[in-house]
Amino acid sequence: MTSTSTPSLLPGTSRTLAASVRGLSKTYGDGDTAVHALRSVDLDLAPGRFTAVMGPSGSGKSTLMHCMAGLDRPTEGSVTIAGVDLTTLDDDRLTHFRRDHLGFVFQAFNLLPMLTARQNILLPFELTGRRMEDGTAERIEQVIDVLGLRDRLDHRPGELSGGQQQRVAIARALAADADVVFADEPTGNLDSTASAEVLAFLRRSVAEFGHTVVMVTHEMDAAAYADDVVVLADGGIREHLVAPSRARVAQALEGGAR
Ligand SMILES: Nc1ncnc2c1ncn2[C@@H]1O[C@H](COP(=O)(O)OP(=O)(O)OP(=O)(O)O)[C@@H](O)[C@H]1O
Numbered sequence: 166m167t168s169t170s171t172p173s174l175l176p177g178t179s180r181t182l183a184a185s186v187r188g189l190s191k192t193y194g195d196g197d198t199a200v201h202a203l204r205s206v207d208l209d210l211a212p213g214r215f216t217a218v219m220g221p222s223g224s225g226k227s228t229l230m231h232c233m234a235g236l237d238r239p240t241e242g243s244v245t246i247a248g249v250d251l252t253t254l255d256d257d258r259l260t261h262f263r264r265d266h267l268g269f270v271f272q273a274f275n276l277l278p279m280l281t282a283r284q285n286i287l288l289p290f291e292l293t294g295r296r297m298e299d300g301t302a303e304r305i306e307q308v309i310d311v312l313g314l315r316d317r318l319d320h321r322p323g324e325l326s327g328g329q330q331q332r333v334a335i336a337r338a339l340a341a342d343a344d345v346v347f348a349d350e351p352t353g354n355l356d357s358t359a360s361a362e363v364l365a366f367l368r369r370s371v372a373e374f375g376h377t378v379v380m381v382t383h384e385m386d387a388a389a390y391a392d393d394v395v396v397l398a399d400g401g402i403r404e405h406l407v408a409p410s411r412a413r414v415a416q417a418l419e420g421g422a423r
């Protein structure tokens with residue numbers, strides 16, 4: 166059964182949710198071959214929290230992230246971020262909304278090889294001509310320092326380690342001051358040292374910049390950096406755990422019995 170104890174229980178967060186999902190379904194194909202990747206998911210994410218999304222392979226984690234991040238259209242239901250229902254936007258508006266409000270970190274870093282680290286970080290601004298608001302330049306410099314990228318800024322991705330490339334991708338997502346940053350297995354390609362670095366930086370970005378981060382992970386060690394844990398099973402939310410213990414997360418992953 167679905168069990169949701171939403172972070173709206175946290176003080177001061179009941180009114181302004183970072184993201185709210187209602188009745189979200191995604192079906193691939195139809196008839197006998199239809200795959201119900203998401204089955205009427207409801208999910209509320211409070212702002213300024215770091216949420217890990219866990220669950221077995223094929224449970225719908227990436228599909229949920231893609232629908233929430235406006236990269237894929239759900240079959241049914243709504244996704245509301247910053248007060249806007251993404252499902253009501255046409256493609257152009259959705260593209261603008263993504264640019265202005267959302268950040269993504271994918272397992273493949275999606276860095277442009279011919280640009281330096283700094284140029285990659287500033288890409289959302291330079292590519293789209295988006296104007297920097299007051300304080301944005303300073304915040305980007307701060308992100309660069311928090312991520313420990315200062316001395317790698319003039320290097321191209323090919324001259325950076327996997328962990329450094331991933332940090333550049335994260336800096337790019339954070340630089341745009343997104344309302345919500347989505348990360349799908351951001352440490353999947355990294356060794357344990359680089360993973361710990363990246364996770365600590367995501368953690369700090371929540372603590373120091375007040376970002377809202379949602380991260381898919383298979384790793385209990387990675388989930389331990391998050392505040393809250395959403396466990397998916399078979400296209401539905403099995404549990405939404407607020408500040409759970411490791412044992413509680415393990416229990417939810419094993420079968421969800423309380
Ligand atoms: N484009 C697609 N066409 C058809 N089926 C798809 C498509 N994308 C995903 N699916 C199916 O939807 C279900 C959910 O997939 P999804 O990628 O969301 O799982 P996941 O939880 O991210 O898994 P993993 O941990 O392996 O990344 C799976 O059964 C998958 O095969």
Ligand SMILES: [Mg+2]
Pocket residue numbers: 226227228
């Ligand atoms: Mg996936």
